[in-house]
Amino acid sequence: MPVSAHAEPEARYRIPLSRDRVLRAAVRLADEHGVEALTMRRLAEDLGAEAMSLYHHVANKGDVLDGILDLVATEIHETVEALDTPAAGAAWKQAVRRRILTAREVLLRHPWAPALFQTRSAAGPAVIRYYDGLLGLMRQGGFSYDLGHHALHALGSRALGFAQELFDPAAGGGSGAEVPPEMAEQLPHLTGMIAEIAHDDPDSTLGWCDDQAEFEFGLDLILDGLDRLRGSR
Amino acid sequence: MPVSAHAEPEARYRIPLSRDRVLRAAVRLADEHGVEALTMRRLAEDLGAEAMSLYHHVANKGDVLDGILDLVATEIHETVEALDTPAAGAAWKQAVRRRILTAREVLLRHPWAPALFQTRSAAGPAVIRYYDGLLGLMRQGGFSYDLGHHALHALGSRALGFAQELFDPAAGGGSGAEVPPEMAEQLPHLTGMIAEIAHDDPDSTLGWCDDQAEFEFGLDLILDGLDRLRGSR
DNA sequence: ACCTGAACACCGTTCAAGT
């Protein structure tokens, strides 16, 4: 191996670009400043290069977006794969539940990822490997391929650790009790619900939905339903 | 009422702009050419005006996007409201199921809407009214407010008639049996599943997932789970 | 081979000016 002593300091500020380096910088940029800050120009700047240089390592911006999603999915898959030795029989439910809640933890570190998963239609290889692992756990739990197939569809994005939140309480502003009277007439049931929950727990005003608890409720509902179908079909 | 005969032909090619006219044109544009064709310039062109004129009727592009989502949600809410006289007791499940499948039918006419619903965080008034109606059906079915609340979260976007499809079989290309051998080793369970389904139904190659059936499977799983919890909490 | 500057065809939006 030839030694070139003077190359050392130069190499420090001029690490060659590569697809991997570009994608990792893109993930970091999205994590720190949001996905809307992820432009080819800004990404190049962070890498100490010009925007046009990126095109030697990625096809276009869509390729970058698919690439960073695959990076996140890889992180999920590897974290989850290190988690447990799969268990047979009824333990399938606990194993699947744990994987999905772990996937959710990974996604909380990349809050831009769920919205992007929904925008980019094609599932990358890492997502597919992750789903293959889930299906494997179900098979060990006694699932037919047919039921396992339905199960993956039923779980949908929840399997990856997210589900769309339609109500964003933080966006609402004031406390739950401050429903305008003319709106309350049009929304008798939601108004009643908010009033009752405010009564039971006076401290629960703004942002009173516990995202984690709601995610687990929906997940358990599906898993319990699947467990009941497990033998019968 | 004064009559001005000569105003008629002029009014024909210069209908004044309005927020409603702008939003309806935006929905039509998205329906016909996709949401990516929905630019302020293109939208103005379709209305026979300049892009800058739109800003007298909408605040900005985000306002347009929120506006067209509310228009779709209104269409869902009105279609569903005309559907049934709500039924008490165990019939809640059938009533909710029918509303959600109807919402899905509406969304199939606006295929751009689901992805946009997931991007725009705040739920508009029409979405909230729709959810209030669902909660009302559940209340009549004997739900506590607490269980109804969990139920809305568990249903999530499925209540509006969509759920993210993570596998897009149409994007894959060839038939299900054409899995590359080195990939098959990494995906033993998905490969086995595809092989078995191809064996049971040789015609099911490309796009063999029945979206409607899978949507209903997941929906019923959740509704059956809720029905089981209905009395016990 | 890898990288770059200038340029192109778009965006959403501001502003001053028209009627």
Added chain:
DNA sequence: ACCTGAACACCGTTCAAGT
């Protein structure tokens, strides 16, 4: 009041040119 043209500050991407 409503509408408009020109302009600004951005995009992603192409292309010919550098090393």
